[in-house]
Amino acid sequence: MSCKVILSKEISSSYREELKATIKSRGIKPKLVGFLANEDPSAIKYAESTSKTCEETGVVFELRKCDKEQLEDQIIEANDDDSIHGIMVYYPVFGDRQDQYLQNVVSVSKDVEGLCHKYIYNMYHNKRFLDEKQTMKCILPCTPLAIVKVLEYIGVYNAVLPYGNRLHGRVITIINRSEIVGRPLAALLANDGGKVYSVDINNVQEFHRGTGLKLKRHEVRDTNLKIEEILPVSDVVVTGVPTPSYKVPTGSLRDGVIAINFSAFKNFEDNIKEKASIYVPAIGKVTIAMLERNLLRLYDYYNCQSS
Amino acid sequence: MSCKVILSKEISSSYREELKATIKSRGIKPKLVGFLANEDPSAIKYAESTSKTCEETGVVFELRKCDKEQLEDQIIEANDDDSIHGIMVYYPVFGDRQDQYLQNVVSVSKDVEGLCHKYIYNMYHNKRFLDEKQTMKCILPCTPLAIVKVLEYIGVYNAVLPYGNRLHGRVITIINRSEIVGRPLAALLANDGGKVYSVDINNVQEFHRGTGLKLKRHEVRDTNLKIEEILPVSDVVVTGVPTPSYKVPTGSLRDGVIAINFSAFKNFEDNIKEKASIYVPAIGKVTIAMLERNLLRLYDYYNCQSS
Structure with missing residues (x-):
């Protein structure tokens, strides 16, 4: 089997070590x-x-x-x-x-989850800093941020490209459009240059920055595409469907697809390893590391004087 | 313009420095x-x-x-x-x-170009070492090897995947099927896990290792596909057409495509930068670095005793 299964423990370990060392x-x-x-x-x-x-x-x-x-x-x-x-x-x-x-x-x-309006607004508008001098990075919602870190770790972000454009050329499907994860994630990945298909029970939306990344931030449009049409052209499929019965049909996926599951249930079929190049079955540990990372950022931004 | 143009001088510099330091x-x-x-x-x-x-x-x-x-x-x-x-x-x-x-x-x-039957045979058969103990790596033809190094440098090879499978999930079109470059390159990239479309004046061939890389080495099949059908689904397009008039139509390419030219003529249109994420206009300096690298390998394999 040529599929590489990567566990969230492995992905999160360098972040955990860094947090531990910094705090100590x-x-x-x-x-x-x-x-x-x-x-x-x-x-x-x-x-x-x-x-x-x-x-x-x-x-x-x-x-x-x-x-x-x-x-x-x-x-x-x-x-x-x-x-x-x-x-x-x-x-x-x-x-x-x-x-x-x-x-x-x-x-x-104190919003370590990055869910208040200010952080969410900045994220959707691709505004990356809290201050004019660009010293304070915005807080990003934990689970979408964790998925970004997973994509960086497994080589989907291309470090050769400039920061902010590193997903240019990537096609990513996200099956979940919740306000907490799926929709902010689609915006984040499109802001970073990816072409993102966002799937929910009603339709498929496309989040993108236009040909040649001509837009500064993403725009969204409804499509008439069906999930069976977008799966074969997706480099990466990220799923977060909170039901045990939902399964992405392996047969529809591109050979060598990168499959990432953030649902508590397994959204991919057991045979996913026969087709995927990389499979990340869960991301929980990375999310917790990002929660702590956000905590440390907020500590530095707002509490340093008083501590 | 979001396209990153990468020159062969930049790609070859670490190899040149290493060669220089080793020889000195x-x-x-x-x-x-x-x-x-x-x-x-x-x-x-x-x-x-x-x-x-x-x-x-x-x-x-x-x-x-x-x-x-x-x-x-x-x-x-x-x-x-x-x-x-x-x-x-x-x-x-x-x-x-x-x-x-x-x-x-x-x-x-003394075959620094890697063009004798033994090296070519090993390459097509995905045999990577000259000896049983796997201490002597095979000599690979310079230009195809240079293109592999270009693809490694610009992040197309995914270092997270195991050696030998690092192109799994990538779709690569090569416009040139010469015996010196195009055909060996197609074999090399397919052996490394890519799905490769090889285009010449007659037809489009597909080089691949099967779904989930189930084959140990690549196989080739003729297709009825036209170039207009494969360009929109190709992550990477490598061209080596030795005529000034030939141009890949930018309009047919996928947004964010990676475009690499090894012809002495510019095979991409001037507007390629409006669509590509990465454009490598020439690879000559990398080829020469690989020529020298092969020379040093052969020096070590065959001449160490006598020097």
């Missing part, structure tokens, strides 16, 4: 608080691995369980607590627009 | 003899730049001009001369099968 050498104690207001078993599992990784790398992690109705007040309290440097929430909480409201209750200075 | 530190004087038996201006130009590069890197280069009819005897004489470590011939000489005969007159131990 600087003698700092960045603190992250996670709010769990649901009974979702995958959220609980994610919280457990976050706790474990934080302990390993030197981040203080505190999980606070609460009722949905208390959550807003609890976030506000954490916003005001100088000993806390980062706040995250295990979504979905209400599963509707109220979740989006809660994302904006988290202080910009 | 070992205090050796490898000697290359080039036979010129035609009046082809591009051969004369190539001989001049070979001479210049050899001088820079510490290789002794001697150009011997002779009549076509004398060439065979002159090669045999050079074969027997222990002070000569490498022999090359500027083809075409007769422009027919007699050239292929001459390629086999050059001693295996």
Whole structure:
């Protein structure tokens, strides 16, 4: 079998080592608080691995369980607590627009998940720095950022091309268009020069910067394409369908495709290894590393004076 | 313009530096003899730049001009001369099968161009070493090898994949099927896992190792495809058409294509930079570096005892 399976542990290890070394050498104690207001078993599992990784790398992690109705007040309290440097929430909480409201209750200075309007706005507009002098990089949402790091690690980003254009020539299909992962990811990859097909249950959208990357940031258009038409022309297929029954048909994929799954369920068929050149079955550990990396950024941006 | 133009000087520089350092530190004087038996201006130009590069890197280069009819005897004489470590011939000489005969007159131990039957056979059969213990790598033909190095440099080979499979998932069109460059190049790239379309005036052939690289070495099949059908699906287009009038239509190429020209004429239109992500207009300097690299290999394999 010629397929190379790459585990998220391998991809995340250099980031974890760097985080650990930085925290140790600087003698700092960045603190992250996670709010769990649901009974979702995958959220609980994610919280457990976050706790474990934080302990390993030197981040203080505190999980606070609460009722949905208390959550807003609890976030506000954490916003005001100088000993806390980062706040995250295990979504979905209400599963509707109220979740989006809660994302904006988290202080910009503590939003390790990069889900508040300011960060999301900058990301969609391909604005990469928070300040004019370009010293403070924007915070990017953890899971899309983790997928970018996966794509860098496995050679999809071409380092020969200039920063910001390194996906030029790549065709990437993303099966998921959630506001938390799929849609921001499509924007990020298109901003970096890729031609991205974004698939949800309704249609296929194309995110791109035009021929020769003539646009500064991506634009989106609806297409009439079917998923069976785009899979054979995709270099990379990224899936995040949250159901155990959904499977990408291996037969439709291009030989040598790069297959990445970020769903808690296996979205690729067992025979994916017969056709893919690279298969990344999960990305959880990279996401946690990015969460911590964002925490350290925010610590430096907003808390250095007070520590 | 987002296209990155990469010159062969940049690509070859690390090889030239390495050659220079190796030759200097070992205090050796490898000697290359080039036979010129035609009046082809591009051969004369190539001989001049070979001479210049050899001088820079510490290789002794001697150009011997002779009549076509004398060439065979002159090669045999050079074969027997222990002070000569490498022999090359500027083809075409007769422009027919007699050239292929001459390629086999050059001693295996001095064939820096990698054009004798033994090296060509090994290359087509994806046999990478000369010995059982795998200490002596095979000599590969210079120009195809140079194109491999160009593809490595510009990120087409994926170093995350195992050696020998690093082009898995890549679709590469080669417009040229000469015995010296196009056909061996198609075989090399297919052996490394690529799906290669080889185009000549008669048809399009496909060189590949099958779905999931199930074959150990490439196989070839004729197709009924037209060039207009394969250009839009090609990640990389390599051209070597020896006429000034031939141009690849930019309009047919995939946005973000990687365009490489090894012809002495510009085979891409001037607007290629509006569509390509990477454009390599010439590869001559890399070819000369590979010629010297082959010379050093042969020096080590066959001449170390006597020097």
